[in-house]
Amino acid sequence: MKKSFFIFMLTCTLLSLPIIQSHPIRDTDRNVLLADTNYYIVPANRGEGGGVTLAPGIEQRCPFGVVQEDNESKKGLPLNFKPGNTSNNRIVHESADVNVLFSGKFASPCIEQSVWRVEDSMDGYRYVSSHAIIGSPGKETLRNWFKIEKYENDYKLVYCPTICTECRPAYCADIGPMITKNGRRSLVLNNVPLKVRFKKA
Ligand SMILES: *[C@@H]1O[C@H](CO)[C@@H](O)[C@H](O)[C@H]1NC(C)=O
Ligand SMILES: *[C@@H]1O[C@H](CO)[C@@H](O)[C@H](O)[C@H]1NC(C)=O
Numbered sequence: 001m002k003k004s005f006f007i008f009m010l011t012c013t014l015l016s017l018p019i020i021q022s023h024p025i026r027d028t029d030r031n032v033l034l035a036d037t038n039y040y041i042v043p044a045n046r047g048e049g050g051g052v053t054l055a056p057g058i059e060q061r062c063p064f065g066v067v068q069e070d071n072e073s074k075k076g077l078p079l080n081f082k083p084g085n086t087s088n089n090r091i092v093h094e095s096a097d098v099n100v101l102f103s104g105k106f107a108s109p110c111i112e113q114s115v116w117r118v119e120d121s122m123d124g125y126r127y128v129s130s131h132a133i134i135g136s137p138g139k140e141t142l143r144n145w146f147k148i149e150k151y152e153n154d155y156k157l158v159y160c161p162t163i164c165t166e167c168r169p170a171y172c173a174d175i176g177p178m179i180t181k182n183g184r185r186s187l188v189l190n191n192v193p194l195k196v197r198f199k200k201a
Helices: 002-016 139-144
Strands: 039-043 052-055 065-068 079-083 098-102 117-120 126-129 147-151 154-159 173-179 185-189 196-200
Touching (some): 039 052, 039 079
Antiparallel strands (some): 039 196, 065 126, 117 126, 126 185
16 A cells, blocks of 8 residues: 555656656758757847957956957857767757857967856856866856757857766856946846857858
């Protein structure tokens, strides 16, 4: 009796878990977003700045910050996505942990810095910087993992890593622009998501 009740409760618990459906991200041509392929991240709407690039943003020093082009007709720099889970045929899925890195050549006085990472600015903002490493899921690399989530008919960038089963981030946030002192649209963890699309480079 007790045992069957336990099994009954267990079954209820399992049935009430959300069904995790994994949807591939689509680029602006409706093709699936692939790992190790070059894309521009561009705003979905007009009047919200240009594509994502690398420049001094919140901090006027190396490593550079991840910012948007001021000119909305500029696409920014090409980027690659590298899923933490590599068993998905190179297809990048919604809400999957990914490393994000600039893949194009760019002029920067900063050495070899291209992989996105969450950093704390001196005046207390959390912003996207560029000096992470690729892979090595774990506590030390927790700030290096981002997610792309569906946002209305487009997407948003999110920081909320679940790559590591024994560690959880201290906070989760949607990523959006903040106009910094130098007039740049710096990407920060401000819960005001920038609605984006992925355009094959
Ligand atoms: C934005 O870029 C386009 C194409 O490069 C250029 O024609 C235009 O003059 C630029 N606008 C501004 C305000 O710089
Ligand atoms: C990786 O993805 C595969 C296929 O979607 C899935 O079955 C597996 O559970 C995932 N592994 C992890 C660690 O999330």
